[in-house]
Every structure is written in C-alpha cells, then in structure tokens.
Amino acid sequence: MNQYLLVAGLLGELTAELQRLERWQDEHPVEEALASELPFCVDTLSFDQWLQFVLIPRMEQLVMLQAPLPTSVSLYPMASEVYKNELAEMASLLRLIGRFDLLLTGKVVEK
Numbered sequence: 001m002n003q004y005l006l007v008a009g010l011l012g013e014l015t016a017e018l019q020r021l022e023r024w025q026d027e028h029p030v031e032e033a034l035a036s037e038l039p040f041c042v043d044t045l046s047f048d049q050w051l052q053f054v055l056i057p058r059m060e061q062l063v064m065l066q067a068p069l070p071t072s073v074s075l076y077p078m079a080s081e082v083y084k085n086e087l088a089e090m091a092s093l094l095r096l097i098g099r100f101d102l103l104l105t106g107k108v109v110e111k
Contacts, residue, residue, distance in 0.1 A: 076109040
C-alpha cells in the first residue's frame, strides 16, 4: 500500500484517539505558541496540543502534496516520557505513536 495512504490513515487514528481520550481541543493556540523553536514546542504547548496543532496538520499537508515524508522521527520516546504516569490510559495512543515512528523510519521503537 502507498506510504501516503498509510500515513493518512494513521493520522486519522491519532486524531480519533486524542478525541476519545478527550484531549482534542476546540480552541486553537495563539500563533506565538506554534512558532516555538524548541522540539515539540515544549515551552509553549502540551504534547497533546503539539500532536493536534503541529504534527497532524504538517503531516496531512505533506500527504496532500505528496511531498517527501520525514525518515528520522522519534516521537515515541517523548510520548512515553510525557505519559509515564498514565501508561494504562494512554496505551492505545502510545501504540499509535510507535506505529507512526515505525512507518516513517522503518525501525521498531524501543519500549
């Protein structure tokens, strides 16, 4: 199957899981928060917000344009750190993030 279709499907699953967990937000962050220079916008956004307002839209744009996809992503380590006190609740989201890393890098994430 086409990698763009796989990425699009996984982005849809990430969106649905964030919504199921009630971590999807209706209110968009201010532009300054999105312009952070730090990885994952750690100084301005929660990880949930970063997924929703940075990662998902950027990846959807790459898919839509059929632009080159990143090949050196490592979201799972950050996600597992962020959610370390909620592992049971966040297990499905963490699996999706691990699948995302695998899909783009071809490498199984360290758990």
